[in-house]
Amino acid sequence: MEIACFIEAADRHCQQQGVKLTALRRQVLELVLGYPGVVKAYQVLADLQKQRGIAAPPTVYRALDFLVAAGLLHKVDALNGYIVCHHVGCNHEGLILVCGDCGRVEELDATPVLDVLRQQAGGAGFAISQQNLMLTGRCKECAV
Amino acid sequence: MEIACFIEAADRHCQQQGVKLTALRRQVLELVLGYPGVVKAYQVLADLQKQRGIAAPPTVYRALDFLVAAGLLHKVDALNGYIVCHHVGCNHEGLILVCGDCGRVEELDATPVLDVLRQQAGGAGFAISQQNLMLTGRCKECAV
DNA sequence: TTCTCAAATGTTACTTTATAACAAGCAACT
DNA sequence: AGTTGCTTGTTATAAAGTAACATTTGAGAA
Incomplete structure (x- = not known):
């Protein structure tokens, strides 16, 4: 199980x-x-x-x-x-997609995009800590 | 004023x-x-x-x-x-940076990075809705 | 002008979400 | 056993958000 x-x-x-x-x-x-x-x-x-x-x-x-x-x-x-969290052991940062309709969740690797975000935030004087990106939307099944 | x-x-x-x-x-x-x-x-x-x-x-x-x-x-x-929103008229999604220490908030344009994220999420069958990205970190003043 | 309709606001009541504050339990060590 | 610190129980309440219906208002049509 x-x-x-x-x-x-x-x-x-x-x-x-x-x-x-x-x-x-x-x-x-x-x-x-x-x-x-x-x-x-x-x-x-x-x-x-x-x-x-x-x-x-x-x-x-x-x-x-x-x-x-x-x-x-x-x-x-x-x-x-x-x-x-489906990546307990591995300590990479996640891109978490949540379907606002059915609540289904998908986790992708956020490392590349967070590299970009760190750079952008750094330009504004912010040091971004380790974290996950959470986005809401619609999954394939719930799409209109 | x-x-x-x-x-x-x-x-x-x-x-x-x-x-x-x-x-x-x-x-x-x-x-x-x-x-x-x-x-x-x-x-x-x-x-x-x-x-x-x-x-x-x-x-x-x-x-x-x-x-x-x-x-x-x-x-x-x-x-x-x-x-x-300090970018009225630019019709963008915000990248909102919050300093975990002092609570200061900075807003950048998240449109480019959300384009990338939309593509990545689309590959997983998710349609990302209009939204802001919020990240926490440390601002320049609060940096150790 | 007066009517009418739709959008905006007012109002009441309620649901959902979350926490404070203190009491009691329990396990680990001396 | 006694003490210490973390965990859980309990009561009460705060904070956040919404449903449903009444009323107002303002712009266009009659």
Whole structure:
């Protein structure tokens, strides 16, 4: 099963970082993995409530914040949602495409374009940090 | 006064587009212009309430949405805020640089790089919508 | 002028998203 | 056991955004 495999990798990743992938965090990660694309915090919260009876917003937000900080998830600001990072081990920067309709996500390599952006930003006196580029649009299936 | 000048340009811009920069919209634009960087909708709402006694959220959101659609403002998703577009008339998408230290904002033209990104995304079956690129980093003054 | 229509704004109520603040639990070490 | 620090639970509330319908206004037609 692919989820189990990812969780295992995530666990190793966290151990390397010296942080703990606790039961709760793992559970939240599994829930996010269960979706094909973008998930919202309150969706995860609802799922969590189904599984363990009760849960409050801070429970979910803390877990999600942790997972983002650990590099296991990305936050999609434009949609107030979260997606799984599919390049946990490799530390290249991602170009994340999100379909605003169905929430499907695609990750490409953003390295070349970020080189250009770094140069452009540098000209304006800005030093761009390591990060992902997130773009929203329509995927092939949702195209009008 | 720089604000008055910008408003005038904005007015011309709207006339060219065949849309109306009404008194309310102008007032909201002026309020946003009064801030050096990112402004939040509810800050604008509070200012508006000071100036005209009462105002409800939809009043502000509608004006902000209009101003974004007209290209006079950009929405900064990651901060739930808005900034003035300093390239009115160039009809471009913004490359918005935010200093993680001091919060200073710089806007460049993202059109060329988005052309590249559109092509790359198109190869993956994604049609990228009109949007801004937001990147975080360090500005010259905050550089270590 | 007066009517009419569409766009803009007002108003009420609500939904969604997110966080503060403090209490309780738990595991790891002394 | 005691203490320490991180994690989670709990309550309450703040912040952000929208739906739905009423009212106003202004430009063009009758």
